[in-house]
Amino acid sequence: MLKQENLAANFCGLLAQKGFKESANEFRILGQERDGTILTSWISKNQEGNNVSMVGGYNIKEKNFEILHKFTEVKNVIQASVNCTRSLLLYVLKDQIQTDNCETDESNGIKFVYKAFLVEIKNKNPAEPKELLDVPRSKQVLVQFLWYKQQRNSQDRFLLMIHEECIYLYTLVLRKEIGDESNYYYDKVMIKIDTPVKNFIWCQWESKIQSLFYINLKQSSRTSLEENDKALNPSLSALQFHDDLPHETVLNIPLNLPKMPTSSKCSEYEDDTIPLRVHDSSLNLIIITDDDKGIFICHYYLYQPIRQQDEDQSSVEEVHFAYSVTMVAASLVLHCIIPGIAWEKAKSMKPTFSLVDEYMLVFQAGLFINVLDIGLEHEPCGHIVAQPFTKQEVTHLVPIFNSICFDSATLDLISIQIPKNHLIDTFKSDTSIDNRLSIIHYFLVHYNDIDIFAELLNIIMEHPLSLDTVSLLKEALVAGTYSSLRKGLNQDAAALIKFLPLTTCNTSKPLQAKVFDLNVGLSHEFLHNTAMTLLSSQQRLSPYRQDMWTRLYDRLNDKKDSKQRFCCDQVTEKLMYSLACYQPEALSRATTPLMTPSSSTSMMSDLNVINSFTSSKRNQNDMLPFLEFETCTASKQEHVISVNLRELSMHLVKHSVKQVTGFRWLKDYEPTAPTFVHAVSTKYVTAQLEVSRLLCIFVCRAAGIDARIEIERGFNLIDKLSIPQRYLLFLMLERYVLAVESMSFPLPQGFSSFFTYLGFRSLEFEEFIEYCQRHVFELQIDVMKNIMSDIPDTNEGVARKLLLLSLLPRTRARRLLNNWSHPISLRIRGIDHSSNVLSGNSAGRSMSLSSSRNTNPIGNANSYNIPPLNTLLELLTGKISLNEIDFNLLIESTQATLECGASSNNFN
16 A cells, blocks of 8 residues: 555645645546556636636656646646647547437436537647537447657558447647747648447547457357358457558457447446446456557456346345456456345446456455456466455455556555555455465565565364365475576576466466455456467568557467476376385495496486585575485485476476478488486476475474574484473374475485374374384484383383384395394394294394294293203204304393393283
8 A cells, every 4th residue: 555645636746836826626647658648527717717627647657747738717637638749639529418319327317418528738829629520429429549650750540439439540740830940840731530439339549559449249240040141240450550550450359248338329438547448337448558468458348147046136135246368378267156245235336457466366345355366477377355455435446557456446556566565464364275385475476585484384274183284385395496497597497487487376276265254256258279360470561560459469379389287296196106115225326336327327317416506505594494415225205306307307208309390301300408407307307405404394393393592413312391381292293294295206315204203192002013014204313212212111101112113124224223222132133033034044034023924933832841952052062163153142142031031921
C-alpha cells in the first residue's frame, strides 16, 4: 500500500505550482497516451467567474502537469487524446436528450448521444473545434491519436471508433505557422479518411504497442443439420500500426465466449478510458499486453446455475462469477469459477487485471485476489488464491503505471503489489494443499527468498503429523533446487533449464481453495496450434523488424519442440533396486577396483568437485546439529549423487540434441550433445545436496535445535535433550527423510547416524527394530558403538544386542564383537573361528549372524557337550597350520563357555 495519495489532490498541487489560483473540482480521467501521460478534465472558474471545463495532461515520469485546452462553458467530456507534438486535441462529449424511441431505457425517456471534436491547442488564432460526426451517435464513440516512435511534423493520424458501426482512420497534413515555426495547424482540405474495420462489437486500443484489437462476428465454416443459417462466431483480430508502413493484421484468433454479446438499440456504456475500450455492458473483455510477456485476453462474466424444476425461476439471489485468462504465449486458458455470490454484489463487480513481475493479479475488492503464474520462463503453475490485500473501500482499480492503480470513483492511488506478510497469513490460515504449494513455489522459484521460506516451514512444522507435510517439503526441495541452479547459469547453459524439474504441482489438476465463505476453483485448458493465429516474420510487411508479435511467434514455435522435464521418479526407480543391494563394504572407495580410467576417475572427480563446492559455500550460520562426517568406508550420499548425475545427464543429452532433417546425405549424421550438459548436471546435483542440507537446518531449527546456539553436537546433543524435545525432533526429521528419499535427493553426511541414534533414544526398542528392518535407520559403525554401550549386559540387553548384530553386514558385526567385552562375544567369535577352520573356509571370511539361519554354534556346543580343549586343538591342527589358529581366542571362548553355561541357556 502507498501512503494515502490522491490523483486529484496531486493535480491541484501541480496547478498551484504553475500559478493557477482558481479552485479545481470534479476531476475525471480521460485517457492515457503512449508516453504515460494521463489526460484529465476538471471544472474551474474563468476570469468572469463562470464555471468552465478544462483539459490537462499529467506526465507521470516527469511529474509535470500541462493545461491543454479551456472550454467556454461546462462540458461533459468523457474521453480525450492528444498528439505527440501537443498541437492537436481530440475529445468526446456525452450529452443527454429527450426521446421516446428507446425501448430499454428506464430513465424517463432520456437518451445519451456522443459527439467527437478535433481542436488546435497551440495555434495563436485557433479555429472553432471541428465536429467529426455528421450526426450525434447513440452508440459509443471514442477517439485516439496514433503516436510515432520518432517525432514527425508532416502528418498526424487518429482513429474514430463507433460501436457496432465502423472504425475510421483519419490522416491529417500539418502545416507550419507562418512567422512561428514552432506552431502547427492541420490542413482542413487535405484530410484522408479510411475504414480499416467495419461492424465490430468490441475494440480496445493498446497505446504501448500502437495496436488496435477488435472483435467481430464471422460465419462459422461448420453448418448445422437443423439450422439452415450459419452460426456467427466471435473472432479477435489485431491491427498493428507503423510509422512508415501501412497497418497490417497480425492476429486472428477465434474466441469461445460463454455469453455472446447482444445488440440493442439502447446499449449501456461505462465509457472506460484506461485502457481505451469501445464496448457495452454485455461483453466485459480486456486485453493486457507486454513487450516481453505477450498478450493476455481477460474475460469475466456472470451466469446463473441451472435450477431444478421445483425452484422459483424468477427470483435471482445468487449467481456464479467466472473469468478466463488466455495466455497466448503459453498456449493456455485459465478458467476461474466462484459460485454463490449475492446478485446485489455481483452486478457491480469489476475485477482488475494487472501484470506484476512474473504474475498476473486478478483483484476484486472485498472478495478475493488471485495471483496467476503467467509462466515467462516455464509453464504456468503455482496459482495463489487469497483474500484481498487491503480492506480499503474501493470501487474499481485501474492500472496506470507499473503496479500503481487508481480508484475510478475517488482517484485514490493504491499499490497492487502483494505484501509478503499477506501471503504468509494466507499460508497460515488456508489449509488447502494446492494453495500452500503455490505459495512455496512463489517465494522460492520467483523470488528466492529463503528467509520467508524458513518462516513458512515453522508454520508447517506446527503440525508435523499432517498428511500434507511431506508434500510441502518435497515442493521446497524441487523449487529450491531449481531456483538455486538458475542463478548461476550462463546464457548457453540456461537453455537446458527447461528440461529440469520445476515443481511437484500437478498443472493438469484443478486447484481448489477457499476465501472467506467462497469456494474458488481454477483449471487449465490447453490450446493447440496457437502459432497459426499469428503472422510469421516472413509474412510481415517488414520481415527483419522485431517487435512483440515476432517474439511471440518465435516463443510459440519453440514450445512446439518442448520436451518433458526430468522427473525425480526416474532416479527413484533406479535407486529402488541399487539400494536394495547396497553394501558399504563392497562400495568402499578403498576396495572398489577401478573399472576404467575414464569412467571411475571422472565420477570420483565430479563427486570431489561437488563436495568441495558445497563445503566452500558454508559458514557459521549454516551449521548442522551433527558432525558432517561419515565413518563408513562407502557413502550412501555418493551413491545417490552418482545415480542422479548419470540419469540427469542422459536425460539432457537425449532431449537437448536437435535432430537433423533435410538432405539424404545427412541421414547418417549423429548430432552431438551440447558441451555444457555435464556442467548443468553437476551444478544441479550440487544444488540438490545444498538445498537438502539447508532444509535439514531449517527443520532442526523449527524443532528448537539451533546449531548456532547449542554447544553440543551429534550424539551428545541428543543425550542432552529432554524426552518430549527428542520425540518432536524425531517426528520432524522423519518427515524430512521421507520427503528427501521419495525425491531421490542426497542426505547430508553424518545425518544417517544422527537420525538412527535419535530414533533409538526416542522410540521403544521394538519400534526401533521395526524401523531398522525396513531400512529407515542405517546401523553405521559409529552409531552402533554408542547403542551397544548404552544397552546394559543383562539377559534382555544381551538378546537385544545380538538382534541388532544380526541386522548388520558380517564385517561390521565382527568389528563390533571385537569391541564387546562379554563372554557371549568370546563364544561367538571362537565358534566362528573354529567352524571356518573345520569347514575349510578362509580365515578372513566373516561369520553370519542372520536370524534366518537355523544352526547356532553356541546352541550346538551346549547340546552336545563341548569336548576338551586339547581334542578341539587336535582337530584344528589337522586342518591348517598352527600359525593360522588363534589359540588365545579359542582358550578364552572355551573358558567362557564352561563358566557361563547358564547365561547361554538363557540366551537360547
